[in-house]
Structure formats: structure tokens, C-alpha cells
Amino acid sequence: MAILTARGVTKRFGGLTAVSKFDFESEENSIYSIIGPNGAGKTTFFNCVTGFYRFEEGDILFDGHSIVGLTPDRIVHMGIARTYQNIRLFANLTAIENILVGQHTHLKSGLVGAVLRLPSTVREEAAALAEARRLLNFVKLAGKGDFLAKNLPYGDQRRLEIARALATRPKLLLLDEPTAGMNPHETEEMMALVRHLRDELGITILLIEHDMRVVMGISERVTVLDYGEKIAEGTPAEIQANPKVIEAYLGRGSATEVVSQASAVQASPALA
Amino acid sequence: MEKPRFDWLQPVKIGLVGGAIGVFFALVGMVEAFSIRDIVDGIVSMGQMLMLISMTFTGYMAARRTTQPQHLWVLGSSLLAGLMFGGMVALLLIVGSLVNLRAVFINASPTLYELLAFGRGTQAGALLLLAEGVLVGVAAGLLYLLTGRFRQALVNALGWVVMAGVLQELLRITFGAWGPLAVINQWLFTGKGLSVPGAASLFVLVAGTTYFWSQTGSVLSNRLRRLPPGGQHTLRLVGILLLVLIVLALPQILGLYLSEVLTIVGVFALMGLGLNIVVGLAGMLDLGYVAFFAIGAYTMGALTSPELGFFSLSFWEALPFAVVAGVLAGVILGIPVLKMRGDYLAIVTLGFGEIVRILALSDFLRPWIGGAQGIAKIPKAIVGSIEFISPQQIYYLILVGCLLAGFISWRLKDSRLGRAWMAVREDEDVAAAMGINLVATKLLAFAGGAAFAALSGAIFASKLGSVYPHSFNVMISINVLCLIIVGGMGSITGVIVGAAALVGLPELLREFAEYRFLAYGAALVLMMLVRPAGLMPEATRRRELQEAETVEAEPEPAFGAPASP
Numbered sequence: 001m002a003i004l005t006a007r008g009v010t011k012r013f014g015g016l017t018a019v020s021k022f023d024f025e026s027e028e029n030s031i032y033s034i035i036g037p038n039g040a041g042k043t044t045f046f047n048c049v050t051g052f053y054r055f056e057e058g059d060i061l062f063d064g065h066s067i068v069g070l071t072p073d074r075i076v077h078m079g080i081a082r083t084y085q086n087i088r089l090f091a092n093l094t095a096i097e098n099i100l101v102g103q104h105t106h107l108k109s110g111l112v113g114a115v116l117r118l119p120s121t122v123r124e125e126a127a128a129l130a131e132a133r134r135l136l137n138f139v140k141l142a143g144k145g146d147f148l149a150k151n152l153p154y155g156d157q158r159r160l161e162i163a164r165a166l167a168t169r170p171k172l173l174l175l176d177e178p179t180a181g182m183n184p185h186e187t188e189e190m191m192a193l194v195r196h197l198r199d200e201l202g203i204t205i206l207l208i209e210h211d212m213r214v215v216m217g218i219s220e221r222v223t224v225l226d227y228g229e230k231i232a233e234g235t236p237a238e239i240q241a242n243p244k245v246i247e248a249y250l251g252r253g254s255a256t257e258v259v260s261q262a263s264a265v266q267a268s269p270a271l272a
Numbered sequence: 273m274e275k276p277r278f279d280w281l282q283p284v285k286i287g288l289v290g291g292a293i294g295v296f297f298a299l300v301g302m303v304e305a306f307s308i309r310d311i312v313d314g315i316v317s318m319g320q321m322l323m324l325i326s327m328t329f330t331g332y333m334a335a336r337r338t339t340q341p342q343h344l345w346v347l348g349s350s351l352l353a354g355l356m357f358g359g360m361v362a363l364l365l366i367v368g369s370l371v372n373l374r375a376v377f378i379n380a381s382p383t384l385y386e387l388l389a390f391g392r393g394t395q396a397g398a399l400l401l402l403a404e405g406v407l408v409g410v411a412a413g414l415l416y417l418l419t420g421r422f423r424q425a426l427v428n429a430l431g432w433v434v435m436a437g438v439l440q441e442l443l444r445i446t447f448g449a450w451g452p453l454a455v456i457n458q459w460l461f462t463g464k465g466l467s468v469p470g471a472a473s474l475f476v477l478v479a480g481t482t483y484f485w486s487q488t489g490s491v492l493s494n495r496l497r498r499l500p501p502g503g504q505h506t507l508r509l510v511g512i513l514l515l516v517l518i519v520l521a522l523p524q525i526l527g528l529y530l531s532e533v534l535t536i537v538g539v540f541a542l543m544g545l546g547l548n549i550v551v552g553l554a555g556m557l558d559l560g561y562v563a564f565f566a567i568g569a570y571t572m573g574a575l576t577s578p579e580l581g582f583f584s585l586s587f588w589e590a591l592p593f594a595v596v597a598g599v600l601a602g603v604i605l606g607i608p609v610l611k612m613r614g615d616y617l618a619i620v621t622l623g624f625g626e627i628v629r630i631l632a633l634s635d636f637l638r639p640w641i642g643g644a645q646g647i648a649k650i651p652k653a654i655v656g657s658i659e660f661i662s663p664q665q666i667y668y669l670i671l672v673g674c675l676l677a678g679f680i681s682w683r684l685k686d687s688r689l690g691r692a693w694m695a696v697r698e699d700e701d702v703a704a705a706m707g708i709n710l711v712a713t714k715l716l717a718f719a720g721g722a723a724f725a726a727l728s729g730a731i732f733a734s735k736l737g738s739v740y741p742h743s744f745n746v747m748i749s750i751n752v753l754c755l756i757i758v759g760g761m762g763s764i765t766g767v768i769v770g771a772a773a774l775v776g777l778p779e780l781l782r783e784f785a786e787y788r789f790l791a792y793g794a795a796l797v798l799m800m801l802v803r804p805a806g807l808m809p810e811a812t813r814r815r816e817l818q819e820a821e822t823v824e825a826e827p828e829p830a831f832g833a834p835a836s837p
Contacts, residue, residue, distance in 0.1 A: 050705055051704075051705075052701060052705070071704065071709075071710075072701070072704040072705045073704050073705075073706075073707045073708055073709050073710070075705075076705060076706060076707040077707055081705075082705065084702070088699055088701075088702045090694065090695050090698035090699060090702070090703075091698060092694075092697075092698055093691075093694055093695070093698060097691060097694070100691055101691050101692070101694075101695045101703070101706050101708070102706050104688065104691070104692060104695075104706055104707045104708050105706075105707035107688045109687065109688050110688075110689070111684070111689060111716070113687075114683055114684055114687030114688065114689055114690070115679075115680050115683045115684065116683075117683060121687070125687075125688075164706070168706060168707060
């Protein structure tokens with residue numbers, strides 16, 4: 001069953017059409033990737049799905065419900081969480097506070113409960129803290145909960161961002177270039193983490209990624225965007241052999257040459 | 273290898289900058305104005321002290337920047353810097369005797385020159401200034417070369433003597449009110465300042481205490497730390513009890529005038545606690561905060577004063593209305609500015625503050641809130657048979673208000689709502705993507721901040737017994753904002769410390785009120801450079817460490833750990 005369906009989504013910025021009549025479908029419990037050159041409209045599509053942008057045309061359904069016109073906080077409520085291309089943690093909050101903020105939708109205590117420290121609030125806070133610590137442990141940040149987010153090393157920040165997204169208990173997780181700036185070892189770890197999220201927690205994953213090793217290594221289906229339009233869709237192997245994709249990345253003329261080499265580059269980071 | 277050469281350029285530069293600051297102090301009139309108060313009677317006035325301190329600081333900075341550690345070079349640097357400082361002031365003296373500077377600098381009066389020249393005329397004065405520069409420079413260099421403990425002791429002792437001199441009136445009143453302490457008064461002070469033996473003994477006492485404390489202090493605190501938890505608990509309890517007693521007894525100890533100062537500090541601290549929610553936690557820069565203070569005060573006035581003839585509620589009956597009016601105003605301001613951030617929000621709120629003040633002045637609303645004449649005959653608060661009239665009594669009213677506001681802020685800060693505020697402060701878009709409802713969260717911050725300001729305003733109205741539009745100008749907003757910044761954004765103790773420093777201190781030094789904003793500006797710049805987080809920065813919580821044991825008790829396998837393939 002499709003958990004996320006986009007039909008003819010179009011987003012324009014003035015005269016520029018960033019995403020044009022984009023159709024997309026993502027199976028439940030799958031790992032899908034969206035790739036494309038810089039400025040192809042990948043992040044714009046993420047912003048449309050999470051309610052950051054209002055798109056001009058089309059419809060996006062999540063779990064059978066339209067998300068058109070909903071504010072970001074409502075969409076999180078439905079079960080979509082995301083991370084950001086340039087890490088956007090709450091820099092001056094501690095790691096554990098970042099995760100606690102992520103649990104916001106699942107906590108209930110209000111003004112009165114907090115001021116009077118009602119038993120229900122105390123219980124809820126204790127449970128939230130335990131859950132935050134569990135998530136911290138899960139992304140291998142145990143013991144770093146009291147660090148300010150901005151003081152964590154880069155790789156830790158990326159993982160903390162995922163932990164914060166997980167705290168919202170999503171059904172669908174959008175990861176915007178999760179391995180950007182990572183070394184091969186860290187990339188391996190991140191891929192294993194993404195697989196684990198899907199296999200163990202049953203979260204559907206949608207990736208934007210530039211590192212072809214990651215894309216080809218973990219995704220079941222790949223969608224290619226270029227200038228806001230979908231130019232190809234298919235399994236990693238199909239995409240790798242698709243001349244249109246190679247053209248989009250390397251420019252006209254290189255296509256034939258590269259296709260002939262495609263089988264040789266199967267497992268190398270050629271297109272990054 | 274080249275032999276290192278004495279770098280004379282650096283100390284000269286530092287000395288010139290320091291000297292320029294000294295000349296500035298003289299020309300804006302601070303030296304002359306401050307010289308009416310003696311630190312040590314007949315020996316050094318506050319004005320001279322200002323010069324001496326800036327000179328010492330300049331010399332010290334030069335000593336610190338010396339590239340080579342040789343003692344002579346360090347001393348040479350500080351001497352040179354001191355000489356430059358003295359030279360700049362001497363130059364002012366000479367230029368002043370030749371040209372009439374007064375046409376531009378109205379404070380360049382003959383009295384100033386006389387003060388600067390130690391009353392010895394231009395030439396002798398200039399030479400004396402140079403000599404002073406050399407001496408003070410060398411002294412600053414020596415201070416730098418001393419070991420940490422000696423230096424700490426000396427600086428502390430000097431600081432205490434200067435503070436005792438500056439705050440002599442406060443101390444004299446305090447000691448004077450207590451029979452047995454009057455002896456200290458006589459020993460320490462003459463009519464004009466510290467007495468010579470008083471200053472000397474204070475110096476020796478503080479220096480000695482600091483010196484020995486640095487030795488025994490760590491031993492003592494170590495021993496305290498090694499006490500059994502029960503003992504530590506009792507100790508903390510005793511400490512808290514002592515603090516409570518002091519806070520409760522403060523007006524009795526300090527007397528009438530200082531209690532008045534305390535109530536003003538309290539009014540501002542209460543406002544600060546409110547603004548701290550809006551600016552410190554939720555990160556929304558509100559420059560029109562005085563509006564809510566005004567609304568609280570005017571609601572109190574309009575509902576209670578028999579003069580207007582509508583209502584004659586008592587203080588306590590009107591108080592909830594005042595707070596509710598503040599909350600409503602907070603929401604009304606909040607709705608149109610929901611989409612605004614940073615500078616834009618600041619400008620709009622600034623306008624809102626002015627609108628409220630102008631409305632209070634207007635003829636249109638005159639029948640209800642009195643226009644330019646304001647509202648008089650606002651009743652005092654009554655509890656049982658006690659009427660809160662004198663500052664010593666009103667202090668308790670404000671104390672309760674501050675405690676309430678402080679308690680609520682403290683509880684909220686570490687709650688779901690407080691975290692939502694901080695998330696909005698850090699990154700509004702991401703906060704929304706975490707499921708935080710921006711509209712409700714922001715409005716709650718505005719409403720909460722406004723409620724405390726309105727409470728403060730209501731108490732203020734009852735304290736004065738009248739309200740006038742001109743009490744609610746934009747400077748109040750600026751003052752409150754400054755005290756949060758100086759105290760430490762987001763920190764509750766910071767607000768109290770900031771209010772004491774930025775509101776209390778100027779009240780104690782009323783005769784120098786014209787330099788108040790100069791000092792504010794200097795304090796803000798200094799804070800940004802030296803302690804950007806404020807005097808009492810918000811402590812990062814240490815939850816994880818406290819409860820580390822519970823984690824170890826029930827280890828959750830990290831992803832990728834052997835437990836999960």
C-alpha cells in the first residue's frame with residue numbers, strides 16, 4: 001500500500017517552476033530515494049510534503065489523507081518527520097532537550113500542570129526523559145545528553161537530528177542528504193542505521209542523497225528529478241543504465257560513453 | 273637568531289587609547305562631578321579614583337600584552353603606557369590653558385583643570401600628571417608580576433575600599449540604624465568619606481581574608497563536600513533558612529530610603545521576569561514592553577480611584593482585573609505580530625508601546641483614565657488590619673509578586689511549554705516541524721510576559737498612589753531589556769542581579785544620574801565583550817549525569833550493538 005502519494009505537485013517561485021507536475025508514490029515500509037543534480041527540486045518537494053511550502057497545484061496524500069493546506073505541526077502529528085540538508089538542531093539546547101522537543105506532540109501537560117507540578121506531569125516528564133535517553137542511546141550518543149547541540153561533532157549532530165525526528169514517532173521519515181560530509185566509515189554506519197530504522201522500527205524512509213553508493217546500496221526504488229521534472233524512476237539497476245539520467249548528471253554527449261562503462265562502475269561512487 | 277627587541281609600539285598604543293578614555297571622562301564632566309564625593313576623606317575623591325583606576329587598568333593591559341616575560345620589560349611596558357596616559361591628560365591641561373575649550377566642551381571648566389592639576393597650576397600640574405602616570409604604570413606592572421594570590425588579595429581589597437567609599441551613604445545608614453554597629457560607622461567614616469584609619473583597616477582586613485581564604489577555602493569546601501549527604505542537606509537547609517531570614521528582614525535592616533530603592537528594584541525585577549519569558553525564552557524582541565506595565569497600572573487606577581467615580585474597588589479586587597487586562601493586551605499585540613521576527617518585531621512592538629502611552633495622554637480617553645493629569649488617590653493594599661503604605665511594607669507586596677513570578681518562570685522553563693519556547697527561539701520553522709503550534713506558543717509567551725508586567729504595574733500604581741502617562745515612556749522598556757541582557761538572558765537569578773545592578777545602583781548614586789545612560793551603554797558593551805552570557809548565565813542542566821545510574825540499570829541496546837544483527 002502506498003503511504004505517500006503525490007499527484008501532479010507543482011511548486012513555483014515567481015517565474016521559476018521548482019517542481020513541475022510531480023507524481024510520486026512510496027510504498028509502506030520501503031526505502032526510496034530521490035536524486036538529481038543541484039537545484040533539481042528535491043528539497044523543495046520535501047518542503048511541500050512537510051508543509052513548509054504551499055504548492056500551487058496537485059495533491060499529496062499521506063496514509064490516505066490529504067495534507068494540502070496543513071501547517072507543519074499538523075503534518076508532524078500525522079506521522080511525517082524529517083531531517084535537514086544543512087543540520088538544523090536547536091543549537092543552544094542540550095542534546096536531550098532537542099529530543100524532548102521532538103516528543104512535543106506526544107506530551108500533554110500544559111501550563112497548570114507544569115506550574116503546580118501535578119503528579120501526571122511529573123510522571124509524563126519522567127517517561128519522556130527515559131524515552132529521550134533511550135533514543136540517545138539508540139543513535140549511539142549515550143552519555144552526551146548534556147552537551148549543547150552546537151558543541152557536538154558533525155557526525156553526532158546528524159545522528160542527533162535523526163533521534164529528534166524519531167522522537168516524533170513518525171511513520172514516514174524524510175532524510176535530506178543524511179551522509180553529506182561524512183567519511184566512508186561514517187557513511188557505512190549511517191546506511192546501517194537507515195536500514196535498521198526500516199527493518200526494526202518499520203519506518204518508511206524517503207532519502208535525498210548525492211552519494212551514489214548510498215543510493216544504490218540501500219534504496220529499493222529511485223526517482224530522478226531534473227529541473228523540477230521527473231525524468232526517470234525504477235530500481236537502482238534500471239536507473240544506473242538509464243541514458244536520460246546520465247545525461248542529466250554529466251551533460252549531453254557523455255551518455256553513450258558512460259553507459260558502456262556502467263557495468264564496470266556498478267559499486268563505485270562514480271556519479272557523485 | 274635575532275635578539276628580541278623591546279616592542280615599544282604596543283604599550284604606547286594602549287597608553288594612548290587609555291589616555292583618550294581618561295580625557296573623555298574629564299571632558300564629559302565625570303571627573304568633576306565625581307569629585308564631590310571623597311572615597312577616602314581628604315586623600316582621594318571619586319573623580320580622582322576614576323582616573324587612577326583607568327590608569328592602572330591601562331598599565332595592566334600593557335603589562336599583559338608584553339611579548340617577553342622579562343620583568344624589566346613588563347615594567348617598562350606598563351610604565352610607558354602609564355606615561356602615555358598621564359601625557360594625554362597633561363596635554364589636555366596645557367591645551368586647555370591656551371585655548372578656550374569650553375566653547376565646545378562645556379564641562380572643561382577651571383574647576384576641572386584645577387582638579388586635574390592637583391591644584392598646582394598648569395606646568396607643575398602637567399609634570400605631576402606625568403609622574404603620576406609613571407608611578408601608577410609601574411604599580412600596575414608590579415601588580416601584574418605578583419603571584420595570583422597576592423594580586424587577588426590586593427585587587428579585592430582595593431575594590432572593597434572603593435565600593436565602601438562609593439556606597440558610603442548606604443553603609444552609613446545601614447550601620448547607623450543598628451546601635452552596636454554605630455561604632456563601626458565612627459571608625460570607618462568621617463562626614464565626607466572613609467576615614468584614613470578606616471580605609472586602611474578595611475584594606476588590610478579584606479586583603480588578609482582573601483589571601484588566607486585562597487589557602488584554606490578549597491580545603492574547607494573539600495571538607496564540606498566530604499560530609500555525609502545528610503550533613504550536606506542540613507547545611508543547605510541552614511543556608512536557605514538564613515537567606516530567607518535576610519530577605520525578610522531586609523527593609524528593617526536597611527531603613528526607609530533604601531527600602532524605597534528596594535521596591536523600585538522589585539518593580540523592575542518583576543517586569544524583568546516577564547520580559548525574560550518573551551525575550552529570553554521565546555526569543556521575541558519586544559521593545560514595547562512598558563505598554564503592559566502601563567495597562568496594569570492604569571487598570572488598577574481606573575478601577576480603584578474614587579476620583580474618576582466609576583468603580584471604587586479595593587486593591588485586591590482590582591488586581592485580577594489588572595492582570596487579565598495585561599494578558600488580553602498581550603494577546604492583542606501578539607496576534608498581528610505572529611509572523612514577524614527579529615528587527616521587524618522590535619519595531620512594531622516599539623510602536624505599540626508608544627501607542628499605549630499616547631492613548632493614555634489623549635483627550636479621547638480622558639474621562640476614563642484622566643488624560644495628562646493621570647489618576648490620583650489610588651488606594652493601598654490592605655491585608656487584615658495592615659495597610660501597605662510605607663516602602664518598608666510595600667517591599668513585602670513586591671517580594672511576593674517577584675517570588676510568584678520567579679516560581680512560575682522556574683517551573684515553566686523546564687516543562688513542555690518552556691522547551692517549546694526555547695525551540696521557537698532557536699529555530700521557528702524547525703520548531704513547527706516538531707509539532708509545536710507556533711500561534712499558541714507565541715501568544716502564551718506574550719500573555720505570560722504581559723501578565724507579570726501588569727502585576728508589576730498594578731503594584732507600582734498602588735505604591736505611588738497615582739499614575740501619570742509620562743511614567744510609561746520607552747526608557748522603561750529599554751531599562752528592562754538591559755537588565756535582562758546584563759543579568760543573563762533566560763536566567764531567573766540573572767534578572768534579579770541585573771535589576772539590582774542596573775536599577776538599584778543608579779538609585780543609590782542619584783547625584784550622578786546624568787551619567788546613568790553612559791554607564792548603561794558602557795556596561796552593555798563591556799558585557800558583550802567580556803561576558804556575553806550575562807552576569808548570572810543560565811546553567812545548563814545536568815539531568816543525564818544525575819540519573820546515569822538508571823540508564824545503566826536497564827541498558828537499551830544501541831543500534832548496531834551485538835544484540836541486534
